[in-house]
Amino acid sequence: MIIRAAIRSDLGAILRLLRDMGDSAPAQSGTVRMSSAAVRAWTRIESDPERTVLVAERRGQIIGTLDLIVVANLTHDAQPWAVVDNVVVDAAYRRRGIGRALIDDAMTRAAAAGCYKVELLSHETRQGAHHFYLAVGFENSAEGFRRYF
Numbered sequence: 001m002i003i004r005a006a007i008r009s010d011l012g013a014i015l016r017l018l019r020d021m022g023d024s025a026p027a028q029s030g031t032v033r034m035s036s037a038a039v040r041a042w043t044r045i046e047s048d049p050e051r052t053v054l055v056a057e058r059r060g061q062i063i064g065t066l067d068l069i070v071v072a073n074l075t076h077d078a079q080p081w082a083v084v085d086n087v088v089v090d091a092a093y094r095r096r097g098i099g100r101a102l103i104d105d106a107m108t109r110a111a112a113a114g115c116y117k118v119e120l121l122s123h124e125t126r127q128g129a130h131h132f133y134l135a136v137g138f139e140n141s142a143e144g145f146r147r148y149f
Contacts (some may be wrong), residue, residue, distance in 0.1 A: 001098065003105040006053040006091075007063065012054065013062035021088040054105055056089070056098045064089040066102040067101050070113045082110040084120040087129075103136045 006014060010036055045051055050071070056064035067086040073079060084106050089098045110118050121144050122129045134140065 001056055001057040001101065003054055003056055003101050006062075008046065008132045010053075010055055010062055011038065011092060014055065014065050017062065017065050017088045017090060020059060020091065021086070023146055044060075044142060052106075056102055057094070063093045064098045064102050066106055066108045068109060070110065070115060071115055073116075076116045079114055079116040082106070082113070082115045082118045084118055087120070099132060107137075 006076060015034065015038060050069060052068045054066045054068060055062045065086065065088055066084060068087070069083045070080050071083060073081055073136070084103070087102065088098065089102075107118060118138075119142075120133065120138065122133060
């Protein structure tokens with residue numbers, strides 16, 4: 001297995017993983033429709049030097065993904081911080097170290113970017129994910145709030 005930055009041809013597999021995470025309704029016959037909105041979003045993501053979508057690839061198959069965003073900052077001597085989001089591993093490959101490898105790679109990249117912290121949010125109902133995040137070194141140190149439009 002390798003962890004690498006995603007490329008445009010990975011988009012369909014990434015969308016499949018995100019759908020399996022509960023991002024949207026299941027596609028018919030297991031296919032993922034690549035909407036023009038998704039393609040436009042990917043174009044913005046891949047042109048942002050502060051954003052990296054990572055994928056875990058095994059024998060040519062994308063089996064995990066993670067989104068890493070480095071945020072410019074004015075506090076902490078202008079050190080940036082990072083956000084990790086959309087962490088998902090294909091259900092058939094969970095509990096095999098893939099999520100840990102994705103997180104480890106993201107942490108290495110954040111440290112190399114000079115980040116003083118990495119944050120992530122996880123829905124309060126995802127207890128299994130919370131145990132995983134604690135196991136890979138994150139602390140439950142804040143209460144999060146969201147406002148949806």
